[in-house]
Amino acid sequence: MTQTLTVREALRDAMAEEMRRDSNVFLMGEEVAQYHGAYKVSQGLWEEFGDKRVVDTPITEHGFAGLGVGAAFVGLKPIVEFMTFNFSMQAIDQIINSAAKTLYMSGGQMGCPIVFRGPNGAASRVGAQHSQCFASWYAHCPGLKVVSPYSAADAKGLLKSAIRDPNPVIFLENELIYGRSFEVPTDEDYLIPLGKASIVRPGKDVTITAFSITVGHALQAAEQLSDLGIDAEVIDLRTIRPLDRETIIRSVKSTNRLVSVEEGWPFAGVGSEICTMICEEAFDFLDAPPVRIAAEDVPLPYAANLEKLALPSVEKIINAVKTVCYK
């Protein structure tokens, strides 16, 4: 059984189901309660769960992220919403030094079952400071899990798994796809395990890895490429850390070519990691050097035309695929 849901609704349902299931789960963040969240992701939660479990916070990410981490240390399961992940930079010490490292530094005596979630990456003309992808930033750090779904079904299944996970999870959403509709299973125990990628379009000529909004770009590119006689396989990474190495390696071994797509910057990006891994693990299967598609190596421009040029696009993916296919 499935129903058509937007990504926004799927995220809300995931939180509601997990809050009903486990009274230790609560949501906190700026305007998440009475206003239902800046992007209306928490609609109806305050009404259902009340002031104690859906908490409006002051505008201080460092403060409320620290409150959340402390609550997690003592056994609660907080969901901390950042209005956007750009503001998580205020709280990055709490996230990395407190949430990510405590299990290790306490010798396993104290964990931090917390989810930090919110929109990530470029929106539309919100300027350089409000338009960046944190996937590689957080994926760099041991102790964190980093998840970034594309479809509504994955958003729901992965958020539910993230809330149940005993480790701190960075859950990167995307403002531009909150309103997109997908078929979502109605089962309340619909979980998608963290660390598993999904082959969203099988193909034999080239592997395109993508996550979040770029999965949509990759799928569009694949459609256009099929007109050129190139059969592209698209992998939705879904989880950035731990990365599903096996699925990617197996795919590249069969296609012999790799194009990785991400919205973050190219230097030391998620694509860099994937390309290195493929060179290490599948070198003898490569027929062309792997290619990374990433944002241009500049702060994101505000001007609409430049913003468009700086971000990954269907056209850039098609050109990269042609390059690695020697077409």
Added chain:
Amino acid sequence: MPIKILMPALSPTMTEGNLVKWLKKEGESVKAGEVIAEIETDKATMEVEAVDEGTLARILITAGTEQVAVNTPIALLLEEGEDPATLDSVPAPQVKETTKEAPSKAVAATPSVTALPVKELSPQKPRAANAGDRVFASPLARRLAEHTNLDLQTISGSGPHGRIVKLDVENAAKSTTSSPTLTFGDSEYFDIPLNNIRKITAKRLTESKQQVPHFYLTIDCNLDALLALRTEINARMDTEKLSVNDFIIRSVALALIKVPEANVSWQETSLRQYQSADISVAVAIEGGLMTPIIRSAQSKNLRQLSQEMKSLAEKARSGKLAPEQFQGGTFTISNLGMYGIKHFGAIINPPQACILAIGMGEQRPIVRNGQIQIATQMSCTLSVDHRAVDGAVGSTFLAAFKEFIEDPLRLLI
């Protein structure tokens, strides 16, 4: 520890070779001195013998692998009672890497394998690895080529900077297995892969023609007396017969001893004059040309020369010449008379200074004492490296050669 069997340096110029065939399988026992593999070097296919006794536990370089650098481990040998688990402690060899060691050192550093004895033969320079020979191919293309036994050197790459990619290897495999004919423009053609002999021949002769200042001296020799003597001798021999070529080899050998200034090689800083006439004789073989050597030809009689030449030619055709049988030599003879060639100019075989091109013996009108007569004449052209030999020396040599040919009884002394 398992004993590593290394890629042997089977000749002084060898930096890498092709592993043609394994004569032993993994798990088979090997005795010292037994032939375990065949290796194709610059010019010949040679056998590799085991030194140690044991079990051929693991083959590291599979048959058909090309360009295996000297000293690369090619197999592992376990002595009796050794634990096979120790095999995994030996890292896999890196194929395609060229050793930079001097070849003579490389021989010394190969204790596990008995190569055929390699002497310091002629003063040939070691062939340096040339960066320009690097073939660019994707990792996948390299692997596919290895699986399909295709030589990457023979495939042209369609990728950036001429990189050979999967598609190129697949097309090459198709063209070798199915119809070899491709169309290009209006004319049909197919590409023949180069074997090692052709590659080396091309390289050396290009160097020779570009670097050695050639000049040419032609002389006509009368063969009537030689042919008559040959008929008489052959009538007295049982099964084997002497050929005109045997007389020519002996004449050249004796002429070289008589005119040692022509038995030389150019050494950049000096001129090396040889005491012995080691004569390279060009032999056409399938897919190329070999020059096996008759050493000290001046001290061998016609019958010995004839027998040795037959045996060398046979070995050359079957690719079984040992390095000392084709490397070195002080002078070369190339005879195309049997093809009806009147005369030709051969390319010098460096570092030798001279090569003698023998044309066909034929009846021609000649003028003798004011009379036109019919005589069997043979035109011979000496190609000379002018750095080492001047026109007068070359002419003196040819005159001496002509004397032996025209007064062949002297060849019997």
